[in-house]
Amino acid sequence: MFLAGTAALTACAVMPARAAPDRPALSVEAGDYLLGGWELYSSRFVTPEGRVVDDDNGSISHSEGQGYGMLLAVAAGDRDRFQRIWTWTEQELFVRDDDLAAWRWDPNATPRVTDRNDATDGDILIAWALLRAAERWGEAEWRHRARSIADAVAERATQAAGKLTILMPGVTGFSAGEQPDGPVVNLSYWVFPAIEQLETISPSLAEAKLRESGLELARLARFGRDALPTDWISLAARKPAPAKSFAPVFGYNAVRVPLYLAWEGEAGRALLEPYLDAWAGENGAGPHVVDVENDLRADRLDAPGYEAISDLVACALTQRPASDRTRNFVPTTYYPSTLHLLSLMAFAERYPRCL
Structure with missing residues (x-):
C-alpha cells in the first residue's frame, strides 16, 4: 500500500516538528486588496443569513463554501459576517452525531441537507476559520470548537496507509471495500496551512502527521506528460494512481493543490515546479483541465481566479509580480471567485512583494 517502503518515507522523515506557525502581518496594500475584494465577494455570494451560495452548482451551499466564507471574513476583519456565516453553518450543517459537518445543503430540497456525509476539506476549513477568529477576536469558545472539529477529523476521517496516516475525503465512501481501488483520496483536501495551524491545538491531529503524508503524496502523485495529480487518487498499490471510479483528470479539484502548497511555505514551494512548467509551456496556456492518461488538454481554466493561482x-x-487581473478582484462565479480571494490571502501572508 501507499508509502509502505522506507525509501518513499525519506523526504518526510527529515521534516522537523513545528511550533505554532508565525503568520506575517499583512501590509497595508495587501490588506486593501483583501478588504475590497471581500466586500464585492460577500455582496455577491453571502446571503444576509450567512449562507454562502455556490452559483456554479444550482445555488446549493456546502461545508467547503461555508468554511471559505468564514476564513475570508476573518481575514477582512468582518466579525459581523463571520458570526452570521458561522451561526448558519452551525445550525444547518452540524446535524451529524459527531463534530463534523454534513457537506451538502440544497435550498430546493426537503430536507435541505441532501447528503449527511462530511467532506473533510470543509471540516478543516471551518475549524481553521474558527481558530483564526478566536485569535483575532479573543473568543475562547471558537477555539474550543475548532479543536473539537480537528479532533473529530483525526479520529473519524483518517486511515493508516503504510507507515503514514492519510486524510480520507469523508468518513464513508472512499475506503478499501467502498471503492474498487480504495482507499481513494483527494489531494486538494489537504489544506496545508490549515493543518499546520490546527496541529497546534489538536494533539490527535498533530499525531496523525497529515502534513507529511500530504507532502509525500504531492511528490509522488504526478501523472502524464505534465506530471500533475488527478482530482481523485487511488492508494491501493505501492504507488499512487488515478482512481478508477473517477475521470483521470487534473481538474477543478486539483487546481487547488498548488495554491495550498504555495501557501504552506518552504516545503510546499519545493513541489511547485511541475505546475509552473505546465502552465508556462505550450502557448503560455495557463491552467487547463488535463486528461493525464492521454495528455489531452480540455477546458481552459481562464477565469481570473485560476490565473491568480498561476500567478x-x-x-x-520566480518572484514574478502578480498581474493586474489578479490584484484587482472582480467576481465571476462562486468557485473561481473564492480561489481568487484565497490566492490574494496567500500572496498577502507569504508573498506580499508580488503584490
Whole structure:
C-alpha cells in the first residue's frame, strides 16, 4: 500500500516538528486588496443569513463554501459576517452525531441537507476559520470548537496507509471495500496551512502527521506528460494512481493543490515546479483541465481566479509580480471567485512583494 517502503518515507522523515506557525502581518496594500475584494465577494455570494451560495452548482451551499466564507471574513476583519456565516453553518450543517459537518445543503430540497456525509476539506476549513477568529477576536469558545472539529477529523476521517496516516475525503465512501481501488483520496483536501495551524491545538491531529503524508503524496502523485495529480487518487498499490471510479483528470479539484502548497511555505514551494512548467509551456496556456492518461488538454481554466493561482506559483518560484487581473478582484462565479480571494490571502501572508 501507499508509502509502505522506507525509501518513499525519506523526504518526510527529515521534516522537523513545528511550533505554532508565525503568520506575517499583512501590509497595508495587501490588506486593501483583501478588504475590497471581500466586500464585492460577500455582496455577491453571502446571503444576509450567512449562507454562502455556490452559483456554479444550482445555488446549493456546502461545508467547503461555508468554511471559505468564514476564513475570508476573518481575514477582512468582518466579525459581523463571520458570526452570521458561522451561526448558519452551525445550525444547518452540524446535524451529524459527531463534530463534523454534513457537506451538502440544497435550498430546493426537503430536507435541505441532501447528503449527511462530511467532506473533510470543509471540516478543516471551518475549524481553521474558527481558530483564526478566536485569535483575532479573543473568543475562547471558537477555539474550543475548532479543536473539537480537528479532533473529530483525526479520529473519524483518517486511515493508516503504510507507515503514514492519510486524510480520507469523508468518513464513508472512499475506503478499501467502498471503492474498487480504495482507499481513494483527494489531494486538494489537504489544506496545508490549515493543518499546520490546527496541529497546534489538536494533539490527535498533530499525531496523525497529515502534513507529511500530504507532502509525500504531492511528490509522488504526478501523472502524464505534465506530471500533475488527478482530482481523485487511488492508494491501493505501492504507488499512487488515478482512481478508477473517477475521470483521470487534473481538474477543478486539483487546481487547488498548488495554491495550498504555495501557501504552506518552504516545503510546499519545493513541489511547485511541475505546475509552473505546465502552465508556462505550450502557448503560455495557463491552467487547463488535463486528461493525464492521454495528455489531452480540455477546458481552459481562464477565469481570473485560476490565473491568480498561476500567478501565485510563479511568484513563489520566480518572484514574478502578480498581474493586474489578479490584484484587482472582480467576481465571476462562486468557485473561481473564492480561489481568487484565497490566492490574494496567500500572496498577502507569504508573498506580499508580488503584490
